[in-house]
Amino acid sequence: MTRLILIAAQSLDGFIAKHDHSGTDFCSPEDRAFLASALKDFDSMIMGRATFQTLQERISASKSTRYLRKIMTRQPERYADLAKPDLIEFTNASPAEILAELAARGRQRCALLGGGETYSRFLDSGLVDELWLTLEPLVFGSGTPLATGRLENRFRLASMETLGENTILLRYRK
Amino acid sequence: MTRLILIAAQSLDGFIAKHDHSGTDFCSPEDRAFLASALKDFDSMIMGRATFQTLQERISASKSTRYLRKIMTRQPERYADLAKPDLIEFTNASPAEILAELAARGRQRCALLGGGETYSRFLDSGLVDELWLTLEPLVFGSGTPLATGRLENRFRLASMETLGENTILLRYRK
Numbered sequence: 001m002t003r004l005i006l007i008a009a010q011s012l013d014g015f016i017a018k019h020d021h022s023g024t025d026f027c028s029p030e031d032r033a034f035l036a037s038a039l040k041d042f043d044s045m046i047m048g049r050a051t052f053q054t055l056q057e058r059i060s061a062s063k064s065t066r067y068l069r070k071i072m073t074r075q076p077e078r079y080a081d082l083a084k085p086d087l088i089e090f091t092n093a094s095p096a097e098i099l100a101e102l103a104a105r106g107r108q109r110c111a112l113l114g115g116g117e118t119y120s121r122f123l124d125s126g127l128v129d130e131l132w133l134t135l136e137p138l139v140f141g142s143g144t145p146l147a148t149g150r151l152e153n154r155f156r157l158a159s160m161e162t163l164g165e166n167t168i169l170l171r172y173r174k
Numbered sequence: 175m176t177r178l179i180l181i182a183a184q185s186l187d188g189f190i191a192k193h194d195h196s197g198t199d200f201c202s203p204e205d206r207a208f209l210a211s212a213l214k215d216f217d218s219m220i221m222g223r224a225t226f227q228t229l230q231e232r233i234s235a236s237k238s239t240r241y242l243r244k245i246m247t248r249q250p251e252r253y254a255d256l257a258k259p260d261l262i263e264f265t266n267a268s269p270a271e272i273l274a275e276l277a278a279r280g281r282q283r284c285a286l287l288g289g290g291e292t293y294s295r296f297l298d299s300g301l302v303d304e305l306w307l308t309l310e311p312l313v314f315g316s317g318t319p320l321a322t323g324r325l326e327n328r329f330r331l332a333s334m335e336t337l338g339e340n341t342i343l344l345r346y347r348k
Contacts, residue, residue, distance in 0.1 A: 012307060012329075012346075013320040014188025123313055131313075133186060137346055139297055139305075141325035146187040151315035155186075157340040166331040168344065172186075172311055 204338030
């Protein structure tokens with residue numbers, strides 16, 4: 001089994017992007033540093049196509065062969081020229097199928113990086129083993145929600161710590 | 175000046191009520207106990223009319239004369255028969271006017287108890303001095319949001335503690 005860890009940074013009121021902005025420009029440097037460091041313990045990532053595009057420059061520049069990145073899109077064929085086997089793969093498979101494939105290919109720890117639609121699909125399928133939430137000290141009132149739908153996922157608190165003076169990291173387990 | 179403290183319990187994704195439920199039936203006993211105990215340090219409360227109605231039985235049963243409760247509604251005259259001077263007062267005044275009146279009447283610490291629309295109006299006016307957020311270990315995907323609009327309120331972390339095994343209380347200051 002591949003262990004799936006949802007990693008997100010959000011406002012106190014649950015928005016992973018502010019108002020009509022895309023991306024995580026509201027995040028503190030401490031959260032960025034945490035994410036960069038935390039990802040070293042993973043061997044795979046899942047993200048939606050829009051999230052991939054916000055990270056594309058960084059991913060393309062990376063020389064690392066550590067990560068198998070599964071990018072979820074309804075139209076994988078449209079992104080065929082960006083694909084690199086074992087590094088960047090586009091898929092329209094279901095959450096369960098993607099995780100089964102990662103397991104079959106020997107991947108042990110997968111970071112679920114968003115966005116909201118991707119988080120929602122995995123939460124809705126009950127496949128999220130851990131939730132690592134960075135809380136920035138902001139209230140937005142609107143933006144991209146962490147998740148949508150009629151979910152009722154319950155977790156157990158594993159740890160809480162500060163990443164910076166005002167930024168908190170909470171870790172939960174299923 | 176009256177110090178205004180927003181107190182709310184929410185899911186991890188920022189919902190103060192689940193899906194189409196009203197009320198805080200998702201909250202842990204630990205959060206209920208915290209709220210009951212915390213309110214002893216206040217001399218006044220502000221809430222919206224719908225929140226008042228979910229608390230009405232408890233408020234009517236209370237023998238305490240400690241709290242001046244300001245209930246926000248567009249139609250205060252409609253609730254005139256429920257009003258009790260110095261204890262339960264209905265108002266359509268603005269957030270700033272309500273706080274100015276509380277200060278003029280010698281009230282020092284006011285708890286802002288919701289719901290979402292009431293929270294939003296005070297946040298939008300920049301009148302919230304502290305934010306006390308209970309985080310239950312749940313993800314709902316939908317429900318009543320803590321706040322709505324295009325807010326960008328930034329706070330400073332004052333403290334974090336656990337209320338129960340899986341429930342966290344975060345306190346922020348302006």
